[in-house]
Amino acid sequence: MSHESSGSVTLRSLVMLGFLIFLPAAALAPDGLRRVVAAFEQSTSEPNGVDSGEKPLVKPPVRTPLREEPTPEGRAFPLAEDPFAESRQTPGSDKIVPVFDEHGPSLGKALDGILSQRSSDLEDELQQMGASYYRLEAWGDKPRIYRFHCVAKVRFGGQEESERFEATAEHPIDAMQKTLELLRQWHDELRTRGVSQSR
Structure with missing residues (x-):
């Protein structure tokens, strides 16, 4: 049995039904499918430099810079501040x-x-x-x-x-x-x- 929430299943079902109903209806309407394709081509051919007042969506960086803080003396194995950063240990390091x-x-x-x-x-x-x-x-x-x-x-x-x-x-x-x-x-x-x- 799937462990997906009913909300996500409902949303996926509505999207599928929308396509199953919308695309055939657009194809049957006079010039319907041609207008849909033209609108899609126009939206993809617009230059990226157009100022629409909205900022483009950009994936935020995953890594954060390392913070320089002293590690407590009592810990034998200090946790790296940035666990995803490459270790700066030299090959002969004993840490x-x-x-x-x-x-x-x-x-x-x-x-x-x-x-x-x-x-x-x-x-x-x-x-x-x-x-x-x-x-x-x-x-x-x-x-x-x-x-x-x-x-x-x-x-x-x-x-x-x-x-x-x-x-x-x-x-x-x-x-x-x-x-x-x-x-x-x-x-x-x-x-x-x-x-x-x-x-």
């Missing part, structure tokens, strides 16, 4: 930098009704550690089990690393916490591997 896809991470509605300050803190920490995709799923009824899984991407030592993590628990926060612990262990492994390779 682990999160790498996000175009949309970035989000829990969306996964924790609706259960959201707490603790889950927000965990979500922030997941992002700081490079979790570029994560999802919370509820399984079963009695006992209800929550599965939290994520994909983390980081740049370390000039190379991009990616790994998938998951954990289950009877409470969603516990599942998130377990997954975060696995992510921390992975970061430790990356650091250890980086130290051993630099020797």
